[in-house]
Amino acid sequence: xxxxxxxxxxxxxxxxxxxxxxxxxxxxxxxxxxxxxxxxxxxxxxxxxxxxxxxxxxxxxxxxxxxxxxxxxxxxxxxxxxxxxxxxxxxxxxxxxxxxxxxxxxxxxxxxxxxxxxxxxxxxxxxxxxxxxxxxxxxxxxxxxxxxxxxxxxxxxxxxxxxxxxxxxxxxxxxxxxxxxxxxxxxxxxxxxxxxxxxxxxxxxxxxxxxxxxxxxxxxxxxxxxxxxxxxxxxxxxxxxxxxxxxxxxxxxxxxxxxxxxxxxxxxxxxxxxxxxxxxxxxxxxxxxxxxxxxxxxxxxxxxxxxxxxxxxxxxxxxxxxxxxxxxxxxxxxxxxxxxxxxxxxxxxxxxxxxxxxxxxxxxxxxxxxxxxxxxxxxxxxxxxxxxxxxxxxxxxxxxxxxxxxxxxxxxxxxxxxxxxxxxxxxxxxxxxxxxxxxxxxxxxxxxxxxxxxxx
Amino acid sequence: xxxxxxxxxxxxxxxxxxxxxxxxxxxxxxxxxxxxxxxxxxxxxxxxxxxxxxxxxxxxxxxxxxxxxxxxxxxxxxxxxxxxxxxxxxxxxxxxxxxxxxxxxxxxxxxxxxxxxxxxxxxxxxxxxxxxxxxxxxxxxxxxxxxxxxxxxxxxxxxxxxxxxxxxxxxxxxxxxxxxxxxxxxxxxxxxxxxxxxxxxxxxxxxxxxxxxxxxxxxxxxxxxxxxxxxxxxxxxxxxxxxxxxxxxxxxxxxxxxxxxxxxxxxxxxxxxxxxxxxxxxxxxxxxxxxxxxxxxxxxxxxxxxxxxxxxxxxxxxxxxxxxxxxxxxxxxxxxxxxxxxxxxxxxxxxxxxxxxxxxxxxxxxxxxxxxxxxxxxxxxxxxxxxxxxxxxxxxxxxxxxxxxxxxxxxxxxxxxxxxxxxxxxxxxxxxxxxxxxxxxxxxxxxxxxxxxxxx
Numbered sequence: 001x002x003x004x005x006x007x008x009x010x011x012x013x014x015x016x017x018x019x020x021x022x023x024x025x026x027x028x029x030x031x032x033x034x035x036x037x038x039x040x041x042x043x044x045x046x047x048x049x050x051x052x053x054x055x056x057x058x059x060x061x062x063x064x065x066x067x068x069x070x071x072x073x074x075x076x077x078x079x080x081x082x083x084x085x086x087x088x089x090x091x092x093x094x095x096x097x098x099x100x101x102x103x104x105x106x107x108x109x110x111x112x113x114x115x116x117x118x119x120x121x122x123x124x125x126x127x128x129x130x131x132x133x134x135x136x137x138x139x140x141x142x143x144x145x146x147x148x149x150x151x152x153x154x155x156x157x158x159x160x161x162x163x164x165x166x167x168x169x170x171x172x173x174x175x176x177x178x179x180x181x182x183x184x185x186x187x188x189x190x191x192x193x194x195x196x197x198x199x200x201x202x203x204x205x206x207x208x209x210x211x212x213x214x215x216x217x218x219x220x221x222x223x224x225x226x227x228x229x230x231x232x233x234x235x236x237x238x239x240x241x242x243x244x245x246x247x248x249x250x251x252x253x254x255x256x257x258x259x260x261x262x263x264x265x266x267x268x269x270x271x272x273x274x275x276x277x278x279x280x281x282x283x284x285x286x287x288x289x290x291x292x293x294x295x296x297x298x299x300x301x302x303x304x305x306x307x308x309x310x311x312x313x314x315x316x317x318x319x320x321x322x323x324x325x326x327x328x329x330x331x332x333x334x335x336x337x338x339x340x341x342x343x344x345x346x347x348x349x350x351x352x353x354x355x356x357x358x359x360x361x362x363x364x365x366x367x368x369x370x371x372x373x374x375x376x377x378x379x380x381x382x383x384x385x386x387x388x389x390x391x392x393x394x395x396x397x398x399x400x401x402x403x404x405x406x407x408x409x410x411x412x413x414x415x416x417x418x419x420x421x422x423x424x425x426x427x428x429x430x431x432x433x434x435x436x437x438x439x440x441x442x443x444x445x446x447x448x449x450x451x452x453x454x455x456x
Numbered sequence: 457x458x459x460x461x462x463x464x465x466x467x468x469x470x471x472x473x474x475x476x477x478x479x480x481x482x483x484x485x486x487x488x489x490x491x492x493x494x495x496x497x498x499x500x501x502x503x504x505x506x507x508x509x510x511x512x513x514x515x516x517x518x519x520x521x522x523x524x525x526x527x528x529x530x531x532x533x534x535x536x537x538x539x540x541x542x543x544x545x546x547x548x549x550x551x552x553x554x555x556x557x558x559x560x561x562x563x564x565x566x567x568x569x570x571x572x573x574x575x576x577x578x579x580x581x582x583x584x585x586x587x588x589x590x591x592x593x594x595x596x597x598x599x600x601x602x603x604x605x606x607x608x609x610x611x612x613x614x615x616x617x618x619x620x621x622x623x624x625x626x627x628x629x630x631x632x633x634x635x636x637x638x639x640x641x642x643x644x645x646x647x648x649x650x651x652x653x654x655x656x657x658x659x660x661x662x663x664x665x666x667x668x669x670x671x672x673x674x675x676x677x678x679x680x681x682x683x684x685x686x687x688x689x690x691x692x693x694x695x696x697x698x699x700x701x702x703x704x705x706x707x708x709x710x711x712x713x714x715x716x717x718x719x720x721x722x723x724x725x726x727x728x729x730x731x732x733x734x735x736x737x738x739x740x741x742x743x744x745x746x747x748x749x750x751x752x753x754x755x756x757x758x759x760x761x762x763x764x765x766x767x768x769x770x771x772x773x774x775x776x777x778x779x780x781x782x783x784x785x786x787x788x789x790x791x792x793x794x795x796x797x798x799x800x801x802x803x804x805x806x807x808x809x810x811x812x813x814x815x816x817x818x819x820x821x822x823x824x825x826x827x828x829x830x831x832x833x834x835x836x837x838x839x840x841x842x843x844x845x846x847x848x849x850x851x852x853x854x855x856x857x858x859x860x861x862x863x864x865x866x867x868x869x870x871x872x873x874x875x876x877x878x879x880x881x882x883x884x885x886x887x888x889x890x891x892x893x894x895x896x897x898x899x900x901x902x903x904x905x906x907x908x909x910x911x912x
Binding site: 041043044049050097105108109113114115116117170171172335336337338340341342343344395397398403404405406409410 | 793860
């Protein structure tokens with residue numbers, strides 16, 4: 001007990017110090033004082049190597065700053081809030097391609113001119129999440145109004161988004177069985193349902209997959225997580241039957257994201273979960289989304305299933321036995337993946353794994369999950385941290401050598417690392433509190449379904 | 457002289473034997489006797505791991521078979537021609553998404569249903585090249601008619617192709633200076649101008665970049681390469697001034713494929729040539745396209761410039777000094793590229809480099825280029841060949857370890873390897889003939905601008 005307490009305490013301190021250093025890195029290097037918004041293409045030492053502004057990362061940094069400000073006392077200082085607001089203003093002014101249209105660009109020039117627009121809805125989703133957090137922190141309804149407008153547009157009519165949820169269905173994409181396991185279109189209901197929906201606390205009717213939504217259902221908006229409404233709650237539907245069905249992908253059945261049948265197609269054989277992209281990292285990330293859902297629902301059976309299929313399975317099949325670390329992509333039959341980077345070790349699957357295993361332990365009390373947290377966290381801190389300049393490297397070779405020296409790029413910004421560290425610090429604190437109030441040494445583990453409202 | 461002859465002869469035999477084995481690999485493993493077309497997703501031993509049919513590769517295999525049949529006596533057997541025709545019929549029947557529309561799919565199910573359609577025009581270009589070759593081999597005008605219809609549609613009105621040549625211009629994509637160095641849109645005039653135009657022998661008026669074309673110019677079609685028409689010939693325009701201008705990218709100036717300005721953006725700093733994608737391999741591939749152009753034009757100044765900027769420069773900056781092989785992507789300032797696979801060694805830049813250096817030597821007689829051909833060819837045969845099962849591995853780690861064991865995939869089919877081997881065999885034969893008819897031992901190198909009509 002005392003040993004466990006000490007180890008938890010040591011990790012809490014390590015994680016907290018790392019969070020301070022990571023936030024300091026972004027505060028120092030990423031703020032564009034001239035045009036607003038954030039530079040995210042930063043070299044090893046923080047130098048800007050590209051001033052393009054990727055909308056995903058602009059929005060995620062706003063979200064992250066607001067979260068830190070709201071959730072951790074030591075980050076409740078005006079500089080962080082002002083920076084979040086400045087980032088929000090940049091998005092409000094420039095992210096939409098052709099205002100008053102609601103479609104957001106993928107990448108902008110430094111001064112806010114759109115450079116590239118994707119058919120997907122990720123920019124819009126991250127935009128909405130940023131606005132939702134700004135509204136929560138400041139109470140200013142204009143953020144709420146704006147985020148709502150963009151999300152309503154995405155989820156309701158999709159008229160501007162011809163290539164995503166409402167896109168043309170090709171004859172070779174079969175409808176049968178589950179929805180796609182891979183590809184742009186398939187990840188969109190996922191991000192909409194879990195990332196945007198549950199993080200923003202939107203009513204589920206607003207973020208149901210487009211095709212499942214009733215056309216005559218009025219849109220609503222709220223900041224309280226609402227409980228499921230029979231027949232319309234996507235998470236609810238998932239937990240009932242689909243969730244178990246989709247995990248069969250990992251048990252040997254194939255489901256193809258290309259033809260959407262059960263053909264012998266490489267995309268469908270990739271080890272992953274459906275509703276997301278094909279990698280152990282995505283499975284683990286989805287795992288902790290689902291763990292939170294199981295806790296909210298008070299569903300221990302679902303929790304056990306998620307731990308089994310979305311935490312342990314991706315770890316056991318995805319952890320490199322030779323060099324450590326999680327592979328980026330895998331094939332369910334052990335064949336060679338077709339992604340060039342399949343064996344590389346990326347930072348974010350590891351940060352998601354840290355969250356997932358610590359949350360799994362917090363929820364279940366199973367010491368095997370705590371052991372996995374320590375194992376992943378040790379690897380991650382050893383391989384990805386840069387003690388010299390701060391922040392983490394993002395991309396290692398299979399053997400663990402730094403392959404790209406950048407600290408930020410088109411897809412790596414101020415998001416996964418600080419989110420992981422903040423959540424882990426909070427969970428470690430909660431575990432230590434529980435240990436402190438434990439009835440007696442040697443007593444059984446703490447309750448399996450604790451209050452983890454504060455986890456994110 | 458005798459030593460040079462022996463080495464050339466040895467390489468001619470080595471390359472010829474390799475070509476036989478590679479063609480045998482595809483003949484044995486890739487033909488779909490049931491539905492027609494070709495399997496291209498083949499594992500190390502040739503086993504089909506995915507039966508999806510990628511249209512680029514279907515068309516390229518048809519093209520390759522026709523070329524081998526037309527150009528090399530020992531491949532003039534009915535089986536090869538019948539296979540090319542069967543592939544052509546599959547394309548004719550299924551490649552178009554919604555006939556009589558001209559837009560081609562990117563990937564089809566095994567039985568020909570479209571799975572994915574890209575906004576780019578590559579499928580259409582490769583389709584046209586396949587039909588053009590079938591027409592040349594068989595004399596059947598229906599192939600000509602069909603290929604022409606698809607290409608006219610691409611190059612003329614672009615109405616179906618909203619996302620490519622005729623796509624919306626975002627305000628952040630500046631018009632000033634050169635056209636883009638990178639990105640989907642920028643590679644399209646390139647493939648249209650060089651790959652389709654010059655390989656199919658189309659009149660230049662048909663493959664001019666969309667925006668440069670005169671709307672009232674009637675489309676024409678022919679199988680003879682036509683000489684430049686003042687003011688409309690794209691290659692001609694390129695050779696005059698633009699070509700020298702674009703090479704400044706490699707000399708330190710930056711041009712961004714994102715904003716199209718000269719901003720400090722990573723995409724514009726990538727070592728490459730404009731009009732193509734950012735890699736030494738693309739530069740070298742474009743190099744031999746341009747060498748052929750210089751020979752046709754009888755322009756030794758252009759040839760010297762191309763050898764300098766499109767052959768030697770990409771080699772000297774792109775060859776890995778530690779492990780050998782060409783990097784896949786680079787940054788002009790020596791910064792870290794943002795492509796995850798930047799340091800990997802891919803098969804096709806090496807096959808293109810073999811062609812480029814051997815052609816450069818054939819055209820110029822400069823022994824340094826022959827030396828580079830030997831160096832690249834030795835590396836390539838040692839690292840990429842698979843003596844056990846035939847064909848080449850496609851994807852190695854920076855250190856030269858096989859990273860993906862597949863022999864074919866969504867982007868690797870029966871194209872780059874046999875094209876390289878066939879062209880090198882032919883060029884080596886021509887060099888040997890020249891040596892045999894050389895005036896006397898010790899005489900200067902053969903003429904600098906030989907007849908190389910037969911090179912491809």
